Amino acid sequence: MRAPYMTRLGLAAVLFAAAVAACSGGNDDPPGGDNPPDSGNHDSGTPDAGDSGTPSTPDAGPDAGPDAGEPDAGVDAGTDAGTPDAGLPEGTVTIPNKLSELGLFTGSPATSDFQPVAGNIPYELTTPLFSDYSLKSRTLYVPAGKAAVYSASDVLDLPVGTIITKTFAFPADFREPDKNVRPLETRILVRQPGGWEAYPYVWNDALTEADKAVGGKVFKNFEFIDAQGVAKKFDYLVPQRNQCQKCHHVVDEQDNQQLLPIGVKARYLNRDHVYDGQTLNQLQHLADLGKLTGLPPAIQIPRAPDAFNTAEASLEIRARTYLDINCAHCHNPKAQPGITSRLFLDIKTTDEFSLGHCKRPGSAGNGVGGEFDIVPGDHSTSILWYRMNTEESGKMMPEIGRALRHDAGSQLIADWIDAMTPRTCK
Amino acid sequence: MNRLPLSRVSRAVLVATLGLLAIPACSDDDDDRTFASANPDPGPGVPDSGTPDSGTPDSGTPDSGTVWPAEFSCTDAQRTTVTFNPGQEQALQNEVNELKPCTTIQLGAGTFRFDNAVTIRQDGITIVGAGRGAQGEGTGGTASTVLDFSNAASNTNGMDVIGKLFTVRDLALWNAKKDALRVENSANVFIQRIRTEWAQENNPDNGKYGIYPVKSRYVLVEDSEAYNAADAGIYVGQTRYTIVRRNIAKKNVAGIEIENTKYAYVEGNTAIDNTTGLVVFDLPGNPIKGTDILITKNIITGNNRPNFASVTTSSSTVSQVPAGTGTFILASRRVEFVGNTWGDNETVDIAVLSGLSIEPNPVLWAAAFYNFASADVSIHDNTFTGGSGGNIDHGAPSMTLRPLGFLMSNLYAYGKAVHGVERVEHVLWDGIDPYPRNETIANGVNICFVNNTLPASSKESVVDLDLMAVTAKLTATTPDPTGAWAETRRYNQGVAPFNCSGFSPALALP
Numbered sequence: 050m051r052a053p054y055m056t057r058l059g060l061a062a063v064l065f066a067a068a069v070a071a072c073s074g075g076n077d078d079p080p081g082g083d084n085p086p087d088s089g090n091h092d093s094g095t096p097d098a099g100d101s102g103t104p105s106t107p108d109a110g111p112d113a114g115p116d117a118g119e120p121d122a123g124v125d126a127g128t129d130a131g132t133p134d135a136g137l138p139e140g141t142v143t144i145p146n147k148l149s150e151l152g153l154f155t156g157s158p159a160t161s162d163f164q165p166v167a168g169n170i171p172y173e174l175t176t177p178l179f180s181d182y183s184l185k186s187r188t189l190y191v192p193a194g195k196a197a198v199y200s201a202s203d204v205l206d207l208p209v210g211t212i213i214t215k216t217f218a219f220p221a222d223f224r225e226p227d228k229n230v231r232p233l234e235t236r237i238l239v240r241q242p243g244g245w246e247a248y249p250y251v252w253n254d255a256l257t258e259a260d261k262a263v264g265g266k267v268f269k270n271f272e273f274i275d276a277q278g279v280a281k282k283f284d285y286l287v288p289q290r291n292q293c294q295k296c297h298h299v300v301d302e303q304d305n306q307q308l309l310p311i312g313v314k315a316r317y318l319n320r321d322h323v324y325d326g327q328t329l330n331q332l333q334h335l336a337d338l339g340k341l342t343g344l345p346p347a348i349q350i351p352r353a354p355d356a357f358n359t360a361e362a363s364l365e366i367r368a369r370t371y372l373d374i375n376c377a378h379c380h381n382p383k384a385q386p387g388i389t390s391r392l393f394l395d396i397k398t399t400d401e402f403s404l405g406h407c408k409r410p411g412s413a414g415n416g417v418g419g420e421f422d423i424v425p426g427d428h429s430t431s432i433l434w435y436r437m438n439t440e441e442s443g444k445m446m447p448e449i450g451r452a453l454r455h456d457a458g459s460q461l462i463a464d465w466i467d468a469m470t471p472r473t474c475k
Numbered sequence: 476m477n478r479l480p481l482s483r484v485s486r487a488v489l490v491a492t493l494g495l496l497a498i499p500a501c502s503d504d505d506d507d508r509t510f511a512s513a514n515p516d517p518g519p520g521v522p523d524s525g526t527p528d529s530g531t532p533d534s535g536t537p538d539s540g541t542v543w544p545a546e547f548s549c550t551d552a553q554r555t556t557v558t559f560n561p562g563q564e565q566a567l568q569n570e571v572n573e574l575k576p577c578t579t580i581q582l583g584a585g586t587f588r589f590d591n592a593v594t595i596r597q598d599g600i601t602i603v604g605a606g607r608g609a610q611g612e613g614t615g616g617t618a619s620t621v622l623d624f625s626n627a628a629s630n631t632n633g634m635d636v637i638g639k640l641f642t643v644r645d646l647a648l649w650n651a652k653k654d655a656l657r658v659e660n661s662a663n664v665f666i667q668r669i670r671t672e673w674a675q676e677n678n679p680d681n682g683k684y685g686i687y688p689v690k691s692r693y694v695l696v697e698d699s700e701a702y703n704a705a706d707a708g709i710y711v712g713q714t715r716y717t718i719v720r721r722n723i724a725k726k727n728v729a730g731i732e733i734e735n736t737k738y739a740y741v742e743g744n745t746a747i748d749n750t751t752g753l754v755v756f757d758l759p760g761n762p763i764k765g766t767d768i769l770i771t772k773n774i775i776t777g778n779n780r781p782n783f784a785s786v787t788t789s790s791s792t793v794s795q796v797p798a799g800t801g802t803f804i805l806a807s808r809r810v811e812f813v814g815n816t817w818g819d820n821e822t823v824d825i826a827v828l829s830g831l832s833i834e835p836n837p838v839l840w841a842a843a844f845y846n847f848a849s850a851d852v853s854i855h856d857n858t859f860t861g862g863s864g865g866n867i868d869h870g871a872p873s874m875t876l877r878p879l880g881f882l883m884s885n886l887y888a889y890g891k892a893v894h895g896v897e898r899v900e901h902v903l904w905d906g907i908d909p910y911p912r913n914e915t916i917a918n919g920v921n922i923c924f925v926n927n928t929l930p931a932s933s934k935e936s937v938v939d940l941d942l943m944a945v946t947a948k949l950t951a952t953t954p955d956p957t958g959a960w961a962e963t964r965r966y967n968q969g970v971a972p973f974n975c976s977g978f979s980p981a982l983a984l985p
Binding site: 262263264265266267269284286289290291292294304306385389391409411416440441442443445448449452 | 565566567568569570571572573590591592594595596626628629630631635637652653659660679680682683690758759760761786834839842
């Protein structure tokens with residue numbers, strides 16, 4: 050409890066108090082009555098502060114949500130990616146116990162010939178999510194006869210049967226990132242008829258196979274040498290299936306969480322990649338393969354910059370891009386932590402308060418560097434920076450997927466906050 | 476130190492916000508609904524494993540009448556049971572990530588050691604151990620099951636649940652990295668006979684919450700224990716319909732916390748040796764306006780533990796509570812205290828505060844219809860055993876960390892020296908609501924204090940602190956303790972204006 054400091058409240062507060070005296074919050078049915086119980090949609094009717102000030106563009110939800118009910122008459126034949134089981138909806142991908150059985154890769158890391166098959170298309174992001182410095186290789190498989198639908202701002206609308214893979218690996222020494230690379234896990238996101246599903250596969254010690262590990266795995270005291278030659282040791286956490294949803298979700302109208310991908314958005318895919326010795330724009334390549342429809346002319350496609358290339362964009366845009374890809378899957382108006390904290394770090398949010406300027410957190414806990422999410426002009430008292438910079442359990446952000454500080458990311462956000470017009474927030 | 480004074484809030488925002496007040500939601504007044512009969516039913520088929528605490532009444536008592544609606548139910552055909560014993564942690568983790576609805580997970584006696592959270596995202600799940608063991612036990616015995624998270628990856632909770640019809644009972648959650656039991660966005664939740672604990676006392680790096688159901692509906696927490704949490708031992712927040720009964724909370728910063736919650740029935744709990752024992756409050760920015768809280772037959776004594784969450788740059792509410800606060804309510808309304816026992820709380824037994832004391836900008840309370848004001852607090856037929864209010868903030872007040880305690884300490888030092896007032900009265904009201912203070916309307920907040928049993932040594936029982944005026948006088952360039960003291964008013968039990976008979980309509984008691 051703080052001492053009150055209200056000497057300047059004045060008439061407006063009186064008006065508020067008087068006007069609200071007759072109001073009651075919420076809208077509940079009593080239990081045990083004739084009415085059905087509160088269906089869970091309990092926030093309706095309250096003003097949604099997060100949407101104010103932002104343009105009424107559609108959010109990620111509509112495009113990314115499950116299309117259950119779509120008959121999906123598309124022919125699935127000719128693919129290796131699982132066969133529908135009898136009794137399951139058409140198009141259901143069977144999830145095998147071994148990664149190799151998905152048929153999306155040939156070879157193995159043990160023999161240094163682990164490669165995606167034709168049709169399982171590698172891609173990179175302009176700015177990736179930081180995951181304890183792991184090297185990530187990504188592939189996108191869209192079933193034969195089907196294609197993704199372009200979206201300018203949201204996750205691409207990917208058809209049933211789509212499989213996204215991401216393999217996490219560490220070189221022994223980041224000064225030689227191509228040598229002694231050890232993959233730890235391959236995560237897959239599968240677009241089933243009922244929506245997206247996520248599964249982790251953990252590579253065995255021989256690196257000959259990755260086995261489905263729905264319960265996750267912790268590589269205790271995992272070690273590598275970083276790009277500066279400093280030895281790092283930490284617990285690398287392969288998420289449990291249930292934990293995938295922590296980042297990969299959107300809260301729907303019924304207040305349920307629906308899984309969805311994060312990175313496969315046009316602005317992060319809009320970059321070059323080398324395919325068979327040829328440098329091609331990734332989106333254009335997908336379109337050329339017939340795997341992406343509705344792609345506008347290149348000039349109209351948004352592009353998120355490489356957040357760490359000063360030549361590509363301003364500090365402001367690079368910092369906001371970093372926050373968007375690292376934080377906004379939770380901190381947006383349709384994800385649970387965003388709904389709870391009212392801190393929105395997605396690229397669409399323009400309202401400074403929702404971005405954290407002089408915003409007091411609802412419950413940040415103790416010793417998190419300051420009283421406000423962002424104190425413009427002073428990163429050292431900004432909770433947002435503190436939580437990104439710290440390695441303390443219970444204080445660091447993101448909640449999952451990071452045990453180590455991302456030095457460059459932390460510095461970028463510090464520079465961004467320090468470049469703001471200073472405010473005391475008092 | 477002024478925080479976002481209204482004068483700096485743009486006029487446009489004010490106008491827009493005032494406009495919101497006119498929307499039809501204002502007429503949507505449901506405060507006249509009857510209070511729920513508290514009679515949850517865990518449903519058939521839940522195994523009633525050996526009760527380690529025989530002697531305490533089981534669930535289902537003490538009430539009759541309506542039953543909470545079930546948002547999910549299991550048929551007998553759906554129910555299956557899987558059993559795991561210590562050593563099978565990875566198998567258990569695999570199982571809980573592919574659970575079918577209506578699965579019961581039976582955990583054998585002993586110690587399960589986890590390197591990650593136990594996450595449940597399914598409906599109809601029951602997880603049952605062999606018993607919760609006793610305080611201080613970090614390992615399970617022949618009749619107890621301990622889930623030990625001492626070596627879990629950082630930033631993970633102990634048990635982390637989203638699901639309807641969830642039951643957890645007869646186990647202990649030990650040394651979780653964050654919250655011991657977090658249940659979110661769930662309905663029909665039964666938390667029975669569990670224990671959440673951290674090994675070290677007074678450690679600010681302990682997990683914040685022991686038992687933490689949040690944003691849920693129809694939540695029962697009973698016969699459970701919570702120790703050493705760095706925020707709240709037992710927290711029920713942002714929830715509609717809850718029963719919290721017969722629990723024990725000790726050595727936490729806050730023992731039991733009811734936050735932004737509607738329809739809470741809090742009975743027969745013991746909150747001893749926390750910084751603050753049992754608290755009810757709304758936080759700004761949350762869409763649920765807490766109301767209709769019954770606090771009955773609880774023991775809230777000796778809560779004098781120095782606030783170990785109170786470190787610099789703390790922003791949580793409880794980190795600023797002075798040690799020795801038995802109960803505080805803040806930004807809360809329609810709260811009835813009956814049959815409880817307070818005593819030996821060195822700052823005060825009960826404080827009734829305005830939400831404006833922690834967030835003075837009303838705009839930031841917009842999410843729940845400007846719920847900053849406390850109102851309608853009925854304190855009757857309780858027992859005050861004395862020994863409270865004589866050693867504010869356990870004798871170690873801090874202006875920077877816990878300013879309210881610091882101001883009170885200075886004020887009462889003067890009161891003791893000059894007026895012989897030895898102790899803070901049993902009930903402290905900050906005198907703020909309804910804001911702004913109108914000296915011609917006594918008790919506009921409607922606090923009623925009647926028919927309580929008081930120690931023979933008690934003088935006045937209720938103080939109207941007029942905190943704003945006191946703060947101004949004590950923090951002036953030349954502090955004016957005489958003037959500050961003169962702003963305060965003290966009242967005996969049974970005299971106007973606090974001799975009122977509660978609020979209307981009354982809570983419908985089960």
